[in-house]
Amino acid sequence: MAPILEYRDLSKIFFKGNQQVHALDHVTAEVQEGELLAIVGPSGCGKSTLLNLSAGLMEPGTGDVLYRGRPLTGVNTQVSYVTQKDNLLPWRTVEDNVALPLQLGDRVRLSKDERRERVTRHIELVGLGGFEKHYPSELSGGMRKRAQLARSLVYEPEVLLMDEPFGALDAQLKLVLQAELLRTWEGTGRTLVFVTHDLTEAISIADRVIVMSSRPGRIQAIEHIDLPRPRDVFGIRFAPGFGDYFERLWSALREDIRHGQEV
Ligand SMILES: Nc1ncnc2c1ncn2[C@@H]1O[C@H](COP(=O)(O)OP(=O)(O)OP(=O)(O)O)[C@@H](O)[C@H]1O
Ligand SMILES: [Mg+2]
Incomplete structure (x- = not known):
């Protein structure tokens, strides 16, 4: 499968007055066509920035965002974006x-x-x-x-970008909307890039989960989720293998938190 979106050595620094915020640092990753990809990471690590770059709403500092092999030069009209x-x-x-x-x-x-x-x-x-x-x-x-x-x-x-779309909702409604999202998106061959803080949500929905480090955001870990489809978001947390994915993703996040405290 060909990548539909590619991030090539992306870095982004925001300047405000004489203050600098280093949001993304050398991010290289691909989103395959038809893939359901989840991105998780601590607050402020550049997840929304990455989606804004994918939608062509801002330019990278260095590096490129490619859509179907071509560098984005303006607003990406092929994607739809549910903003935070x-x-x-x-x-x-x-x-x-x-x-x-x-x-x-x-x-x-x-x-x-x-x-x-x-x-x-x-x-x-x-x-x-x-x-x-x-x-x-x-x-x-x-x-x-x-x-x-x-x-x-x-x-x-072709591509749906979603930035923590269900973050502020109660647990029950969240599950209902996740199920609706999967019902409308699974098996369509279209691509989803989904940002969430919720590891269970990421594993339930995604084919692949990218864990980002705390700011400046880097790719900390990538996990393929080989749970069968169609998925039942209400029962999937009890499926064999779910706990192992959760454990591995959680330890990647925890590793980053520990590292962040040491420096
Ligand atoms: N337009 C902007 N101007 C200046 N700084 C910005 C801008 N957009 C983002 N930032 C800064 O870049 C960093 C990354 O922001 P971003 O919104 O991408 O994080 P996030 O991972 O989406 O966080 P959250 O999980 O809280 O939504 C933050 O420190 C933020 O303050
Ligand atoms: Mg955000």
């Missing part, structure tokens, strides 16, 4: 928020009827049927996440 912050437009209803990517530029050429059908289908898919006319302020946190998910799926992107 909720960025639904407050003055638009659920259906108008979800329709937004289909109205921007000429990424998807659809008739009005096709557009409406796609919007309705994706709102149903994430379980928001009946809330089409609601505004974001009239939704719960979980429902806003669902609306964001529908909006990012609506134009059926």
Whole structure:
């Protein structure tokens, strides 16, 4: 399988006044087409920065981000991005928020009827049927996440980038949304890059988990998750092998914390 995204020796330093923050340090990795990849790492290690670079929203300091073998030179219109912050437009209803990517530029050429059908289908898919006319302020946190998910799926992107999409939700809703994500994404041949703090979530969803070190973010460990698909997020933590993956990933994170305390 060919890589769809490649990070080649990426480094990124942010400058603010005379202060420098070294966010990423010599990150080299590939995301294979059709892969479900999870990225975990301590707060501030550059995970969101890596997604911003993948979406072409910022430029690396040094190194390259390649998409299908070509260096990114601007916004990457082939990816959809569920950002860490909720960025639904407050003055638009659920259906108008979800329709937004289909109205921007000429990424998807659809008739009005096709557009409406796609919007309705994706709102149903994430379980928001009946809330089409609601505004974001009239939704719960979980429902806003669902609306964001529908909006990012609506134009059926090649790559979905998600930055801790379920982080702030209660445990039960988190599992329900993870199951929905797998239902819509597994077996489609499309690619997912998913940032999370939750190791169980990473193992449940991903084909491969990248562990990043604390800032400046480096690749600390990579683990292939060979659990069978389709996966049942409700029961997978009891599957044979799950505990071993958890143990290995946790020890990679812990190793980094220990190292960080020594220096
Ligand atoms: N636009 C920016 N300007 C200045 N500094 C930034 C900017 N974006 C990120 N940083 C800094 O770079 C570092 C990495 O930030 P980033 O948001 O990528 O971390 P993260 O791994 O996503 O953290 P978290 O898990 O808390 O979301 C942080 O120290 C942050 O303060
Ligand atoms: Mg972040």
